[in-house]
Structures are given as C-alpha cells and as structure tokens.
Amino acid sequence: MRIDVLTLFPEYLAPLELSLIGKARRDGRVDLQVHDLREWTHDRHRTVDDTPLGGGAGMVMKPEPWAEAFAGVRAAGQEALGDVEPLVVFPNPAGVPFAQDTAQEWSQRTWIIFACGRYEGIDERVYEHLADSGYEVALSSLGDYVLNGGEVAVLAITEAVVRLVPGVVGNAESLVEESHSDGLLEYPLYTRPATWTDPIGVVREAPSILLSGDHGKIAAWRREQSVQRTGERRPDLLGTDGNGAGEADGPTT
Numbered sequence: 001m002r003i004d005v006l007t008l009f010p011e012y013l014a015p016l017e018l019s020l021i022g023k024a025r026r027d028g029r030v031d032l033q034v035h036d037l038r039e040w041t042h043d044r045h046r047t048v049d050d051t052p053l054g055g056g057a058g059m060v061m062k063p064e065p066w067a068e069a070f071a072g073v074r075a076a077g078q079e080a081l082g083d084v085e086p087l088v089v090f091p092n093p094a095g096v097p098f099a100q101d102t103a104q105e106w107s108q109r110t111w112i113i114f115a116c117g118r119y120e121g122i123d124e125r126v127y128e129h130l131a132d133s134g135y136e137v138a139l140s141s142l143g144d145y146v147l148n149g150g151e152v153a154v155l156a157i158t159e160a161v162v163r164l165v166p167g168v169v170g171n172a173e174s175l176v177e178e179s180h181s182d183g184l185l186e187y188p189l190y191t192r193p194a195t196w197t198d199p200i201g202v203v204r205e206a207p208s209i210l211l212s213g214d215h216g217k218i219a220a221w222r223r224e225q226s227v228q229r230t231g232e233r234r235p236d237l238l239g240t241d242g243n244g245a246g247e248a249d250g251p252t253t
C-alpha cells in the first residue's frame, strides 16, 4: 500500500516512523511519503493562504499549490505503481464520520493521498477541480469536534487503516475480537496474577470462569460482557436508544 500525505507541517507526522506503522514501513508493507505543501509554491514567501473572498475571519488555503501538489504526487505515484488512481482523503470536521468499517475498506486500497487543511479551510474549487480531473475524493471526520488541522486525524486514520493491512499486526487473531470489529465493544481483559491485592488493600479476583479451561463458556461469557458494556457505554451501537442502527432507519410516521 502507498500513502502520501500533503501537509504544511511534515514534522507532525513523525510518529508514523514508530512502533507498528514504522515497522510496516521498514518491512516494505507500506510506502508512506510525507510532502510539504510549500514545495509547490513559487513566491519568495512560499505563500499558501490568503484572506477569504467576501470577508470573514482567518485565512483560506489558496488553490494553486494544492492543484500542483496533487498533479506532482499523482505523477510520482503512477510512476511507481502504474495505472492506479489514488483515493484522496481530506480530514475535515464536516466530513463523513470515520469508523472501523471505513478503516477496513481503506486498508484494501492500493493508494491513498491524505490532504491536511489548515486555517479556516481550503478554497472550494480544489474539490471541484479534483472531481473533474478523475480523482476519487472523500472528506473524513474523526468526530464532532474541531482540530487545528488534518494532521492529527491523519495519524489516527493511518494507524487504524495500516494495522489492518495483512501482515502488519503479527497475530491476525487479535484483530478479530477487538472493539468495533463485530459492532460491539470489546469484553474486559485480565492477566496474571488471578488474585491481585491492589495498593489500597482490596483483593481483586479475575472472574473464575476465565480459569475454568472451558472455552465455550468463556466465549459465551465474553460475548455477554461485550453486549452489556456496549449497552452501558454505546447504546447507539445496539440500536436500543431510539437513535441507533435498526430503529431509526425506517419511516418515522
């Protein structure tokens, strides 16, 4: 898989050299390249923004560097990959919520370009230009809050996507039962010692069923715990709060 990131702050993406994602890069499973958008400016000040037409607060990212950057990265990517088109992802609080099913889908992509906006946002004509030039474009939101730019979202999205690329997580089984993989939150986990006296003197036992060796019973208990935990913390995932999947989909009359 190839990932390109366009940003004004390449250093923000440094954590992608660490841990599992860093290893995936070194192992050649992911070719991840970070580009400074200012490479595609031509004036002395390397200008990427200007005041909003029509007035208003803050600054808007100019279209020209973006268009040149996409053309440059597209050409470089196609030289490496052949006749492949990238998925272009703009992290944006006004985008479609990013979730585990998105991560699954994107982990099967050959090539993703992340484009990190800053300031008030990017000139709208950039999106129009990309659509008219044959790019597939997605706006993706990490959640209902506003970050200072797309970089932190790219860190999160890249980690969620790349860990699902085959071979990146050593034990593929650990991807099967984790939170959201089956629409539920993960069951509680325990390790040794089975009996632990905590620092305030309380003796805390791990559930005895986990020591029973009965794998059928353990699986059933874990499932029960997952459902209970999901009901308490995220009833929207069960569709039992009046808003979630399964209840709000149909007509409301």
Ligand code: ADE
Binding pocket: 090, 091, 092, 093, 140, 141, 142, 143, 144, 145, 146, 147, 148, 149, 150, 153
């Ligand atoms: N950029 C700014 N806020 C964001 C958010 N919540 N999700 C994705 N990208 C963003």
